[in-house]
Amino acid sequence: xxxxxxxxxxxxxxxxxxxxxxxxxxxxxxxxxxxxxxxxxxxxxxxxxxxxxxxxxxxxxxxxxxxxxxxxxxxxxxxxxxxxxxxxxxxxxxxxxxxxxxxxxxxxxxxxxxxxxxxxxxxxxxxxxxxxxxxxxxxxxxxxxxxxxxxxxxxxxxxxxxxxxxxxxxxxxxxxxxxxxxxxxxxxxxxxxxxxxxxxxxxxxxxxxxxxxxxxxxxxxxxxxxxxxxxxxxxxxxxxxxxxxxxxxxxxxxxxxxxxxxxxxxxxxxxxxxxxxxxxxxxxxxxxxxxxxxxxxxxxxxxxxxxxxxxxxxxxxxxxxxxxxxxxxxxxxxxxxxxxxxxxxxxxxxxxxxxxxxxxxxxxxxxxxxxxxxxxxxxxxxxxxxxx
Amino acid sequence: xxxxxxxxxxxxxxxxxxxxxxxxxxxxxxxxxxxxxxxxxxxxxxxxxxxxxxxxxxxxxxxxxxxxx
Numbered sequence: 001x002x003x004x005x006x007x008x009x010x011x012x013x014x015x016x017x018x019x020x021x022x023x024x025x026x027x028x029x030x031x032x033x034x035x036x037x038x039x040x041x042x043x044x045x046x047x048x049x050x051x052x053x054x055x056x057x058x059x060x061x062x063x064x065x066x067x068x069x070x071x072x073x074x075x076x077x078x079x080x081x082x083x084x085x086x087x088x089x090x091x092x093x094x095x096x097x098x099x100x101x102x103x104x105x106x107x108x109x110x111x112x113x114x115x116x117x118x119x120x121x122x123x124x125x126x127x128x129x130x131x132x133x134x135x136x137x138x139x140x141x142x143x144x145x146x147x148x149x150x151x152x153x154x155x156x157x158x159x160x161x162x163x164x165x166x167x168x169x170x171x172x173x174x175x176x177x178x179x180x181x182x183x184x185x186x187x188x189x190x191x192x193x194x195x196x197x198x199x200x201x202x203x204x205x206x207x208x209x210x211x212x213x214x215x216x217x218x219x220x221x222x223x224x225x226x227x228x229x230x231x232x233x234x235x236x237x238x239x240x241x242x243x244x245x246x247x248x249x250x251x252x253x254x255x256x257x258x259x260x261x262x263x264x265x266x267x268x269x270x271x272x273x274x275x276x277x278x279x280x281x282x283x284x285x286x287x288x289x290x291x292x293x294x295x296x297x298x299x300x301x302x303x304x305x306x307x308x309x310x311x312x313x314x315x316x317x318x319x320x321x322x323x324x325x326x327x328x329x330x331x332x333x334x335x336x337x338x339x340x341x342x343x344x345x346x347x348x349x350x351x352x353x354x355x356x357x358x359x360x361x362x363x364x365x366x367x368x369x370x371x372x373x374x375x376x377x378x379x380x381x382x383x384x385x386x387x388x
Numbered sequence: 389x390x391x392x393x394x395x396x397x398x399x400x401x402x403x404x405x406x407x408x409x410x411x412x413x414x415x416x417x418x419x420x421x422x423x424x425x426x427x428x429x430x431x432x433x434x435x436x437x438x439x440x441x442x443x444x445x446x447x448x449x450x451x452x453x454x455x456x457x
Contacts, residue, residue: 112418116418116422118415119412119418120412120415123408130400130401130403133396133399133403134396134400137391137396138391138396140389140390142389144395144399147396148399216425219421223421230414230417234406372411372414373407376407380407381403384398384402385399
């Protein structure tokens, strides 16, 4: 009667209501506070979708894993449409890889090419990833794969985090991905206190000339090919991530594939982003998300990010010991690959210390190098960790 | 959950080391390519006026006048 035979009201409990509130909060943060809206709005809606009782958009097994989701199962009503997206899009690593292609098509690597030492800052900014990996693993609460997935959040790059977690720790893919994307929006809040703690005003005031050098077209075109070949030879497991990033970039810089680059960096990446966001949100049913493990992941991720920022800063200060023309150590803090927020923070802090400073383009170099570094780190973990 | 401390340290230490190795290699290769390209273009710029017996400024001026017809 009144179509209420299937009403789900009776199944609402406090956990589900809390998750619906969390989904609503994410949508609020995205729409009202403009915090990563392209991600938080789909993720928030995904959280609501999966937590509505009987909606059946994403089905879980009694063990808490995502139920198989082939076309056959969906057609027979055994599983939800989001199961399909999860298995073919995320568990297969297809969507994160294609997103990286789009990211490559939007990135200008010229600042990193003009100042190659940026790559060293990108490497130093992975310090927090490995330290937090150790802390998480030694705590005994996470296995090697889960510890690596929690640690790599410190690299602040979504696609490598998703790929690594999908491969090594699918059970925590939901919270890890949510934390990885959500706290990127917190970069302007987390980084400045660490920067001010580890650098003096004099160091932050170091003036850098606006232009390093003009990068020629041939360098820009050779760069993605050389980076891919070098990284794939040294860390073969990083080839899919670095390859997609560099292929996207080659489309951008080749000068003859503008349409492809525009497509990859435009509507293509937008479609993939909302599919990813929606599916990631759907990985957060109350029974899986509301565990102390999730809070622990959030805390460890913030620690990883703090240590990574510190690693980049300290490396820049160390390099300055050997340079005649000193660089501003804020460039090191931009080595975490939260593009372009970390570079913006460096710019803001640099200008606050010395109004003449304009560090944005300088900081974009380490920022881009950080994106490559995080992909390499994901490849290293994938190569070194063998799950039993 | 049993913890293999040696394995953890091996992955963290080795991983960070390899990260530095790869990124430093990229820095060196990028610098080297830039160096070679800059040298080559400088040599080319020098060679053009030398072939025509002109300084680079006069070569540029005559090219501009030729283009104007």
